[in-house]
Amino acid sequence: MNMALPSEGPAPAEVFLAEETLLLGMPQLCLAGLSEVWLLKELGHRHWMGLAQLAGRAVPDFRATDGAPVYAAFRALSVERADFAALGENDRLTIRTTICRLTHTQCASRHELTCEGQPVGTVNLVSTFVRRAPGGGNHTVARVALEAFPKLMTPLMAPGFAGESLAARAATFRSSGAAPEAQFASAGLVESGCVTFDPCPAQDFNGAGFLYFSSFVALVDRAEWHFDGRPAPLATTRRREVYFHGNIDPGERVAVRRLKDEQGARERIHHYRLERAGDGLPLADAFTQRVF
Missing domain, CATH: 3.10.129.10 (Hotdog Thioesterase)
Structure with missing residues (x-):
């Protein structure tokens, strides 16, 4: 995988992370073509590793000030213009990933999928940093801001970055049910x-x-x-x-x-x-x- 490390100084609003081509086989496929569940797991991992890159780290080991583990919990996802049925055994799937910091607690990634140059879908992921209360389980999860990332820039992201609109739609739904x-x-x-x-x-x-x-x-x-x-x-x-x-x-x-x-x-x-x-x-x- 080709990874572009952040340069010195403030990070750009949108950072190119990786482009990789995978040979598809049984682990990546289902009865109807590309496995959506496998794909989401793969892209979730790329999102998590991308956050480490944004923070200038080799691995995504994030901690709160008291040493408690901090994780990136996904708050929203979108799959757009998918043509998963077009993919089969021995096809080559190219995944191009970009990532952006939206707010002090939220980040978004965009994953463009192609096969032999033909688009087969786009996936957007929005995550927020969370931690559990001391001694608590998954009912005690709360947001947390991390200082490991470069300061937010103005504008926050490249124009048209889909993560912002996805995060906005999710927030609107939670407040109004729309x-x-x-x-x-x-x-x-x-x-x-x-x-x-x-x-x-x-x-x-x-x-x-x-x-x-x-x-x-x-x-x-x-x-x-x-x-x-x-x-x-x-x-x-x-x-x-x-x-x-x-x-x-x-x-x-x-x-x-x-x-x-x-x-x-x-x-x-x-x-x-x-x-x-x-x-x-x-x-x-x-x-x-x-x-x-």
């Missing part, structure tokens, strides 16, 4: 189904002990499969936008509520909400366009 676009809006948010899952610590949690952000997407896909019945038409993601609100501890269950699901001949649009089953705390809202 869907990212009219096609995802639900009339009164009437629940039409609910399924509960018991995430597995060995499969669904990351090394920091959090239910990993890619597992939220996997649970949405499992809920879609559950509600569809058998046999279900094979669908792939064209667009997806997820806003993350909270997390769970190992042993807790997740309720996935279907608030909207409209299916046509060639596509479906749905809005699912994930909640902590024990107390109903919202964990995430996922808005998805899938194509058959």
